[in-house]
């Protein structure tokens with residue numbers, strides 16, 4: 001993979017699966033052969049408060065944290081977390097909103113994180129098989145079908161709404 | 165997972181894997197963000213890991229293992245090293261026969277801590293070598309080097325991580341072979357191990373000799389590297405700051421120091437002389453800059469405003485262009501809070517409604533300081549609730565003294581509340597005192613770790629369970645009450661009001677399991693059945 005660093009920030013509230021989502025994204029980019037770094041804060045911040053995680057991948061990543069205002073894709077899981085995270089987005093960057101995928105369309109509404117990853121995936125140079133394989137290994141077998149459905153739904157929506 | 169494989173690991177996981185690959189025989193620690201995952205992952209890999217009651221004990225257990233010629237690891241957050249500082253300083257004199265690696269994780273910016281102390285200070289204060297990785301690969305590689313240094317100089321090695329090294333995931337190539345394990349054995353080297361003054365005096369001399377040797381070794385063979393570029397700007401840095409700075413100043417030349425104590429001062433001197441402008445970029449206190457200047461080498465350093473908080477690429481750019489204008493505050497997110505239905509909640513409602521003066525402590529329950537409770541008045545360090553509450557009781561006028569209540573969590577009580585109870589019984593205030601243990605049967609704050617009061621080990625296996633009520637009775641606390649899940653808010657209200665009116669010493673144990681741990685246990689049960 002020959003490419004400049006892509007910066008993705010995933011944000012939401014404790015318990016929404018922000019860190020799980022960034023783990024999947026980082027792992028998928030890693031399997032696709034990129035240099036990857038991801039960073040977030042654990043601990044106190046997870047008791048229902050704001051949580052965010054940075055994932056950066058490309059040929060060579062240095063700092064694990066995205067420099068201010070240089071986020072290419074901002075993926076937000078909770079509507080009330082859009083505004084405070086918006087300053088991280090670079091001019092012309094893509095905001096993937098929580099409403100991108102209707103909760104009612106999900107077999108399991110806990111899969112919103114994976115659905116939004118699906119939407120993001122339509123914009124990234126990571127093959128679909130790598131995504132699905134990574135998702136398969138990230139959840140117990142019983143939850144795979146729900147997450148696959150969420151991912152495919154998000155990917156379809158993302159292709160329409162965000163990919164260019 | 166196989167040897168020589170490429171892996172995406174957090175710094176904590178990389179340390180655990182390195183400990184496993186270096187055949188570390190024992191890892192002991194106490195949980196603390198951002199270090200907690202090290203021992204959990206070490207255990208997951210099959211290493212012998214244990215949670216000790218506190219960091220001092222953990223350090224001593226690891227020291228004992230290293231006296232027995234084994235390789236040992238102890239882990240803690242930065243403030244944990246304050247608790248373990250007593251054995252730390254004298255273990256520098258006694259040295260070890262095997263290896264002892266002391267991992268402490270700093271939290272610049274205080275994502276989840278009560279202060280942002282810079283533990284690099286401990287290296288100089290105790291006279292111990294210190295290694296500082298800047299990503300997971302270095303965390304993995306430097307750990308093995310730390311083992312080699314520890315065995316070569318028979319000295320404990322400080323391994324300083326920071327939040328962003330611990331919790332960032334980066335790529336690691338695993339070593340090709342595991343390090344052969346030494347065979348534990350004891351030799352009666354009393355002059356080296358029994359630190360009475362007659363033995364400690366020569367031990368201190370030996371320590372300084374070792375440090376001089378290590379400084380020379382660090383200059384010639386240490387884990388430090390020069391990234392040569394143009395001569396206009398040279399940057400001396402270490403740890404995570406190296407990553408931020410390389411990104412912020414791609415044209416600069418770098419001296420990246422991996423072993424930050426004792427410093428490779430000749431290397432620094434040469435580097436500084438090779439560039440036109442030489443700048444030190446470091447997170448936290450100006451430790452490197454001060455030491456380098458004291459050696460007579462002229463370097464620039466950051467403005468005071470950058471001592472506070474974490475560095476990142478944006479801040480390093482500002483430092484480099486000498487920008488001292490006020491920084492834009494990040495937009496506030498949603499603060500953390502006690503979980504809906506958390507059993508700590510009703511305790512704080514009662515403390516609030518009775519207008520108590522609450523000497524608090526550290527854990528999830530510290531969130532009792534926030535609205536709608538605002539029922540915590542002090543929080544300093546683990547265990548301080550009891551001593552601080554007693555101090556207040558001793559001096560306040562009676563009406564106020566009777567409102568003072570000490571509130572402490574179960575893990576915190578085992579960590580450092582026991583000696584507080586001893587103090588209370590030994591030096592009781594004239595109005596008595598009330599201590600409440602908020603016993604949710606887990607260390608919730610740091611992610612649900614076990615401790616001696618939960619009846620389970622780090623691996624979740626059954627262990628003897630310490631009874632707080634029996635301990636308190638045996639220590640001589642006059643009134644010991646346990647409130648279980650079945651008791652009502654009125655029970656708690658009545659008990660607290662009565663205890664505050666009497667001149668007795670009272671311990672109230674509010675026992676109700678953490679909801680998160682109940683959920684986790686249910687999930688584990690399901691997985692085991694499946």
Ligand SMILES: Cc1ncc(C[n+]2csc(CCOP(=O)(O)OP(=O)(O)O)c2C)c(N)n1
Nearest residue numbers: 196526527528529573574575576607608609
């Ligand atoms: C010396 C020291 N070690 C570790 C920590 C990290 N830490 C903060 S509170 C806490 C324990 C919390 O457990 P508990 O007292 O049972 O309260 P809970 O969070 O379960 O309510 C720990 C490990 C610390 N702040 N200081």
